[in-house]
Amino acid sequence: MNAEFRPDAAAEAPILRREDAGGVTTLTLNRPQQFNALSFEMLEALIAAVDEIARDETVRVVVIAGEGKAFCAGHDLKEMRGNHTLEFQQRLFRLCGRFMMKLTELPQPVIARVHSIATAAGCQLVSMCDLAVAAEHARFAVSGINVGLFCATPGVGLSRNMGRKEAFEMLVTGDFIDAREAQRRGLINRVVPADQLDEEVGRLAASILAKSPVAIRMGKQMFYKQLEMGLDAAYQLASETMACNAMCEDAAEGIDAFIAKRKPEFKGR
Known part of the structure; x- marks a missing residue:
């Protein structure tokens, strides 16, 4: 458009x-x-x-x-x-x-x-x-x-x-x-x-x-939030973000593709 x-x-x-x-x-x-x-x-x-x-x-x-x-x-x-x-x-x-x-x-x-x-x-x-x-x-x-x-x-x-x-x-x-x-x-x-x-x-x-859209979205949001936090709070936020990201379909696909030595096919979920 x-x-x-x-x-x-x-x-x-x-x-x-x-x-x-x-x-x-x-x-x-x-x-x-x-x-x-x-x-x-x-x-x-x-x-x-x-x-x-x-x-x-x-x-x-x-x-x-x-x-x-x-x-x-x-x-x-x-x-x-x-x-x-x-x-x-x-x-x-x-x-x-x-x-x-x-x-x-x-x-x-x-x-x-x-x-x-x-x-x-x-x-x-x-x-x-x-x-x-x-x-x-x-x-x-x-x-x-x-x-x-x-x-x-x-x-x-x-x-x-x-x-x-x-x-x-x-x-x-x-x-x-x-x-x-x-x-x-x-x-x-x-x-x-x-x-x-x-x-x-x-x-x-x-x-x-070429990267996972969902990982980029979650990562950008976390990146700016943690910059304004203290160290402990920043690690808590980052840990929760990574845990939620790891449960996404794209993360599972990316890890499976890495293990299988193939290119991942991300779907944004």
């Missing part, structure tokens, strides 16, 4: 495109003239798309991409200045936080396809995706501080991806880091030449598609 979400008020083109192929759904931010800024409309469109995907068992992997010169340049500063009330700012940032949380709660793994710059909330978006693949010329920054706005909400995701001193340095300087440095710091998984980006994203998606 290909779909379009919420046309931009300033243009006829959809601000978000959805394409489905072989169990992989790609959501493409489509505000290239605004460097794919996360306007209120864009965030609402993303939430609607993610809610739809969460209910779609045919979707195994989600890829988030950007159209044009940038992956995502963060919030729409013109929109923020044009609605300069505390109520609007609160609604905007709560909506953004809601979307970021939905990425973590989504049953399917989410891959950021970063072909160019990701700044401020765009960098936050990369940090909240489960995985990220970047072109080697991509750059990353949380640059709100340069306009007098500390990137507090991007800091939540950033500090959960990299060391706190590395994250804080980015937050207080607004300086860019390149893709290799972003990989070293843990913000992204893989760096490739630009002409190999789609191939590498496809390779990562294919590796996930």
Whole structure:
């Protein structure tokens, strides 16, 4: 299924495109003239798309991409200045936080396809995706501080991806880091030449598609829950998850296939 979400008020083109192929759904931010800024409309469109995907068992992997010169340049500063009330700012940032949380709660793994710059909330978006693949010329920054706005909400995701001193340095300087440095710091998984980006994203998606859907769903849910727990509680949750996973049809098939030295045929149960 290909779909379009919420046309931009300033243009006829959809601000978000959805394409489905072989169990992989790609959501493409489509505000290239605004460097794919996360306007209120864009965030609402993303939430609607993610809610739809969460209910779609045919979707195994989600890829988030950007159209044009940038992956995502963060919030729409013109929109923020044009609605300069505390109520609007609160609604905007709560909506953004809601979307970021939905990425973590989504049953399917989410891959950021970063072909160019990701700044401020765009960098936050990369940090909240489960995985990220970047072109080697991509750059990353949380640059709100340069306009007098500390990137507090991007800091939540950033500090959960990299060391706190590395994250804080980015937050207080607004300086860019390149893709290799972003990989070293843990913000992204893989760096490739630009002409190999789609191939590498496809390779990562294919590796996930080859695994048990039920194991991936259960594993992702457990992974994020245990991160916020103490060590003992985390082990209790992980133990219960593994026990329940072991009772699934896919686990029995996988173990039998391993013993028989054949390829497993997972059914998602």
